[in-house]
Amino acid sequence: MIPFNKPFLVGKETLYIEAAVKSGKISGNGEFTVKCHEFFETHYSFKKALLTTSCTDALEMAAMLMDIKTGDEIIVPSYTFVSSALAFTRQGAKIVFADSREDHPGINENTIEGLITSKTKAIVVVHYAGVACDMDIIMDIANRYNIYVVEDAAQAIDSYYKGKALGSIGHFGAFSFHETKNIISGEGGLLTINDNRFLDRAEIIWEKGTNRSAFFKGEVDKYGWVDTGSSFLPSELIAAFLYAQLEHLMEIQDKRKLLWNTYANTLKELQEQNHLKLPYVPSFATNNAHMFYVITKNIEERDTLISYLKTNGVHAVFHYLSLHKSPYHINNKSPIQYLQNSDNYTDCLIRLPLFYDLEVNEVKCISNVIIDFFK
Structure with a gap:
C-alpha cells in the first residue's frame, strides 16, 4: 500500500534535538527558536515571526491581537479546516462563510465585498494547496473598509504572490508544520506579524500575557502579567527538529x-x-x-x-x-x-x-x- 503521507527525516533532526537537550534548555524560546525566527524573517521578509505549537495557536494569537469580541464578524471561506473559523468563534465572533472560486478551492475574491457589514472585523483568506488568493483584490477591500486580513498559509510555506511570500502580505499570517506539510516538526506552527502596531504586543501574548521577552532583552528590569495571552511558544525540541528541516x-x-x-x-x-x-x-x-x-x-x-x-x-x-x-x-x-x-x-x-x-x-x-x- 502506498500511504497518503509519510513523515520524513531529511537532515540533522535527531542531532539537533540531542543538542537542545544537552544545552540544558528545552522549554522554548532558546537557540533553535531564535534560529527559526531569523530564518523566516530573513528569507520571507516577515516583520516578526513567532513559532507556535500549531497553526491553530497562531490563528488564536491573531484573534487576540485584533481584540476580536462577541458580535464581531469574520469572513472565512467555507472550504477550509475548522481552525480557520474556530480561532475566532472562541473569541465570540460570528463567522460569515464565503464560497470558493470555480477554478480553485481558494476563496472567491469577488464575493467578499458583498459579505461585509458594519460589524466585519477581518477577512481570513486560505491559500489552499499553497496557491495564493488574489491578494491585491483582498487588500484593496480591506484598506477601503478598514478591516484586517489574516492569511491562513498553513499549506503555503515557500509560496509567493507576485513575488511576495505568502504570509507577508496581510496583517497576519499563520503556518503549519504538521506532519502532512512540506516542512514538518510533528506538530508546530508560526505566526507572522506584518503590521508595526502589533509587534510588541505579539510577544506578550505569546509569553502568557507577560513582558518576559522584554525582560530577557534587558528592556525592563522585571516582568509580570500585563495582558491576555497563553502558552503559545513550542519547546526547543520542536524548534530543533524544524530548523533541521529548514536547512534542507x-x-x-x-x-x-x-x-x-x-x-x-x-x-x-x-x-x-x-x-x-x-x-x-x-x-x-x-x-x-x-x-x-x-x-x-x-x-x-x-x-x-x-x-x-x-x-x-x-x-x-x-x-x-x-x-x-x-x-x-x-x-x-x-x-x-x-x-x-x-x-x-x-x-x-x-x-x-x-x-x-x-x-x-x-x-x-x-x-x-x-x-x-x-x-
Whole structure:
C-alpha cells in the first residue's frame, strides 16, 4: 500500500534535538527558536515571526491581537479546516462563510465585498494547496473598509504572490508544520506579524500575557502579567527538529515539485478528455507542491475512484467538508448558505499521495491506476 503521507527525516533532526537537550534548555524560546525566527524573517521578509505549537495557536494569537469580541464578524471561506473559523468563534465572533472560486478551492475574491457589514472585523483568506488568493483584490477591500486580513498559509510555506511570500502580505499570517506539510516538526506552527502596531504586543501574548521577552532583552528590569495571552511558544525540541528541516528546504521543495509535475504530466490527458480536473495555478501565484488533487464529476465517481485506488494499493483521501454545513454551525442555529463551489469540492476533490520519500515511479504507478479506472 502506498500511504497518503509519510513523515520524513531529511537532515540533522535527531542531532539537533540531542543538542537542545544537552544545552540544558528545552522549554522554548532558546537557540533553535531564535534560529527559526531569523530564518523566516530573513528569507520571507516577515516583520516578526513567532513559532507556535500549531497553526491553530497562531490563528488564536491573531484573534487576540485584533481584540476580536462577541458580535464581531469574520469572513472565512467555507472550504477550509475548522481552525480557520474556530480561532475566532472562541473569541465570540460570528463567522460569515464565503464560497470558493470555480477554478480553485481558494476563496472567491469577488464575493467578499458583498459579505461585509458594519460589524466585519477581518477577512481570513486560505491559500489552499499553497496557491495564493488574489491578494491585491483582498487588500484593496480591506484598506477601503478598514478591516484586517489574516492569511491562513498553513499549506503555503515557500509560496509567493507576485513575488511576495505568502504570509507577508496581510496583517497576519499563520503556518503549519504538521506532519502532512512540506516542512514538518510533528506538530508546530508560526505566526507572522506584518503590521508595526502589533509587534510588541505579539510577544506578550505569546509569553502568557507577560513582558518576559522584554525582560530577557534587558528592556525592563522585571516582568509580570500585563495582558491576555497563553502558552503559545513550542519547546526547543520542536524548534530543533524544524530548523533541521529548514536547512534542507530547497531540497525538499525540489523533490515535491518533481513529484507534482510528474502527476500533472501523466494525468493531463484525462483532463483533456474531460474525465477529471487537475489543479489550477493562476498566473499571479507560484506552486509550492504542497498537494496534488483531482476533481471528479460527482461524489459517486469520487467514492468509486478512492475505492479503486485502495484496491490497487494506493491510499487517497477526500478533503474538507464545507464548514457552513457542519453540525457545529447548524446546531448554533446559523442560517444555511448555498455555496455551490465549496460543496462541489467537498463532494468531488481527491488528494493523492505526495510526500518526500515518494518516488517518481510510484507517482507514475498511481497515475496509471487512475488512467485504468477511466478506461
